[in-house]
Amino acid sequence: MWQVIRENPRAVLYALLMHIVLLVLLVFSLDWTPKISRPAGQKVPIEATLVDQRQLDAIAERKLAEERKAEEAKRQQALEEQRKVEAKRKAEAEAKQKAEAEAKRKAEQAAKQKAEAKRKAEAAAKQKAEAEAKRKAELAAKQKAEAEAEAKRKAEQAAKQKAEAEAKRKAEAEAAARARAEAEMRAQLEAEQGRLEEQRVQSVLGEYVGYIADKVERNWLRPPGSAAGLKCTVNVKLIPGGDVVSARVVQGSGDPLFDDSAEKAVLRAAPLPVPDDPSIAKHFRDFNFVFKPL
Numbered sequence: 001m002w003q004v005i006r007e008n009p010r011a012v013l014y015a016l017l018m019h020i021v022l023l024v025l026l027v028f029s030l031d032w033t034p035k036i037s038r039p040a041g042q043k044v045p046i047e048a049t050l051v052d053q054r055q056l057d058a059i060a061e062r063k064l065a066e067e068r069k070a071e072e073a074k075r076q077q078a079l080e081e082q083r084k085v086e087a088k089r090k091a092e093a094e095a096k097q098k099a100e101a102e103a104k105r106k107a108e109q110a111a112k113q114k115a116e117a118k119r120k121a122e123a124a125a126k127q128k129a130e131a132e133a134k135r136k137a138e139l140a141a142k143q144k145a146e147a148e149a150e151a152k153r154k155a156e157q158a159a160k161q162k163a164e165a166e167a168k169r170k171a172e173a174e175a176a177a178r179a180r181a182e183a184e185m186r187a188q189l190e191a192e193q194g195r196l197e198e199q200r201v202q203s204v205l206g207e208y209v210g211y212i213a214d215k216v217e218r219n220w221l222r223p224p225g226s227a228a229g230l231k232c233t234v235n236v237k238l239i240p241g242g243d244v245v246s247a248r249v250v251q252g253s254g255d256p257l258f259d260d261s262a263e264k265a266v267l268r269a270a271p272l273p274v275p276d277d278p279s280i281a282k283h284f285r286d287f288n289f290v291f292k293p294l
Contacts, residue, residue, distance in 0.1 A: 008074045015070065018063045025059065204280050209289050211273040212236075217293045220265035223257040230258045231292035234266055238284050242271030250288060262291045 233251035238244060247266035249259040266272075274284045 008070070008077065010070065010073055010077075014066045018066055022059065022063075025055075201280055201283065204275055204277070205283055208273055208275055208280075208284070209287075212269070213289060213291065215269045215272060216262075216265045216291060219268040220291075220293055221261060222293070223255075223261050226255060226258050226261075230255055231290055232259050232262050233288050234262055234291050235286070235288050236266055236272070236284075237286050238272060238274065240281070242274045242284075244270040244272065265291070 230253040232249045232253040235246075235248050235250045236244060237246045244267055247263045249263060252259045272284075274281045
């Protein structure tokens with residue numbers, strides 16, 4: 001029902017107005033005069049109002065005409081709606097066809113542009129690759145030349161360093177040989193000097209040991225009953241000037257009295273004679289000598 005009202009609002013309006021008109025006619029055709037009360041038993045006269053048949057026919061004809069008109073309007077409206085739908089469908093089909101054609105044209109144009117762009121990109125990539133290959137080749141050639149030059153420089157430098165090292169080695173070897181020869185000569189001289197000094201020292205030592213032994217023997221008191229020919233080794237410690245710090249028998253004679261007399265003789269003989277030369281006198285700071293009295 002609502003769909004019918006939405007589709008044909010004008011016809012529905014006409015029909016509603018028609019029913020309202022009929023309702024109004026019926027209302028006015030009724031007798032609205034108030035009834036008068038009458039005594040009981042008195043008859044009420046009946047009054048009737050007749051509706052004109054021509055009026056009813058006219059109303060019916062108007063209603064029929066309006067309904068026909070509404071139906072015609074509805075049919076015209078349906079035809080108009082159909083024409084609009086058909087026009088809309090046709091417009092949509094044309095628009096769709098036009099859009100498809102435009103899309104096809106754009107797709108073809110895009111494909112053509114894409115192919116052209118691809119061709120240009122490939123050409124540019126090829127050109128770039130060729131330029132890069134050329135640059136790399138030039139760089140490799142340059143690096144090779146630089147490497148060869150560097151290798152040559154290093155080889156020359158290495159040869160120079162080798163020659164310098166060889167010259168330095170020879171010079172060092174010669175210097176070392178000279179140093180060894182000089183050292184050997186010095187060693188020989190020092191050995192000879194040492195030998196001569198040792199001979200001199202031993203000679204002086206022997207001489208002063210004899211002096212010391214003589215002085216000690218002069219201060220020795222032979223113990224009673226001591227056998228002849230006894231000897232012992234005495235360790236003596238002196239201070240500069242010949243004073244005796246200590247005297248101790250380190251290798252005895254077998255006769256304790258003889259050994260004790262030897263130690264006491266050393267102490268009585270102080271100060272002992274020592275050389276004035278400090279290099280020889282130092283040997284008498286702590287020395288041993290054999291005490292063998294006659």
